[in-house]
Amino acid sequence: MAISTCSGLPRAALCGLMAFVVSSVSAATLTSYGHGDQIIDVCQVNLTHDNLRMFWRGDDGAPLANFGRLSEWLVARHEQLVCATNAGIYGTDLRPIGLYIEAGKMLHKLNTRKDAYGNFYLQPNGVFLLSDHEAAILSTDEVASDPDTHLTKIRYATQSGPILLYGGKINALFTQSSENRVVRNAACVISATDIALVRSRSAINFYDFARQLRDKLGCRDALYLDGSVSQLYPYDKGNLGQSFAAMIGVTMPAKPQ
Numbered sequence: 001m002a003i004s005t006c007s008g009l010p011r012a013a014l015c016g017l018m019a020f021v022v023s024s025v026s027a028a029t030l031t032s033y034g035h036g037d038q039i040i041d042v043c044q045v046n047l048t049h050d051n052l053r054m055f056w057r058g059d060d061g062a063p064l065a066n067f068g069r070l071s072e073w074l075v076a077r078h079e080q081l082v083c084a085t086n087a088g089i090y091g092t093d094l095r096p097i098g099l100y101i102e103a104g105k106m107l108h109k110l111n112t113r114k115d116a117y118g119n120f121y122l123q124p125n126g127v128f129l130l131s132d133h134e135a136a137i138l139s140t141d142e143v144a145s146d147p148d149t150h151l152t153k154i155r156y157a158t159q160s161g162p163i164l165l166y167g168g169k170i171n172a173l174f175t176q177s178s179e180n181r182v183v184r185n186a187a188c189v190i191s192a193t194d195i196a197l198v199r200s201r202s203a204i205n206f207y208d209f210a211r212q213l214r215d216k217l218g219c220r221d222a223l224y225l226d227g228s229v230s231q232l233y234p235y236d237k238g239n240l241g242q243s244f245a246a247m248i249g250v251t252m253p254a255k256p257q
Helices: 067-075 140-145 147-151 206-215
Strands: 028-033 040-046 051-055 079-086 100-102 105-108 126-130 135-139 156-160 163-166 185-189 194-200 221-226 247-253
Touching: 028 079, 040 079, 040 206, 051 100, 051 126, 051 156, 067 079, 067 247, 079 185, 079 194, 079 221, 126 140, 126 221, 135 140, 135 163, 135 185, 135 221, 140 147, 156 221, 163 185, 163 206, 185 206, 194 206, 206 221
Parallel strands: none
Antiparallel strands: 028 040, 040 194, 051 247, 079 247, 100 105, 100 156, 126 135, 126 156, 163 221, 185 194, 185 221
16 A cells, blocks of 8 residues: 655645555545655545544444444444544543534533643634535634534534634644644644545644645644544554544445455
């Protein structure tokens, strides 16, 4: 399985002969950008073709917790997992600590607290929102100001923080030379229907991660999901390692046996 690395162009489709798609299902592609310790692994998704959802608990009410269990749960429903990543910061009880909506049901309410420690509370934090065919990232303050308008048609949502990019601008709190480096993951919006699930391959600071999302991938808005526990399937797979609360994943019908 060859992995492409495009160092200077905003979209995989524009990388010409330098880009080799790892796998493709409709418009969903697995690609890598950058070089050295600045590589980001990416699952690019087109919502007009690809089935992007969020997953938290199985039929028994327990968190699915990892890609292996999620894959098994999907197989029982004649589906297969194309790509997935953990869907944001969570508590030790594997519950989201912010807004979480799954299949149109609010399973955890919006968290508007600001005076607390941790990446979730770095401002502005925000919400990654999915309606039937569109995606958006809004700040927590925007959602809180008019939840009826912003959440009425939402099928899936996860709250996390901080916002990395908003309108193409890097969060002003980030320091370019920061030594705060860990593996990180994010959801980013390129357009209303083109989004990406991204994980840095190596430890990276907030500024460099946001810059890579903007300059290499063309992200307009991006929401930080989590740090050193972060994984991106199928680059990372199986039942080993960190347990998550919710996950964001692209699925497709299972191939006939």
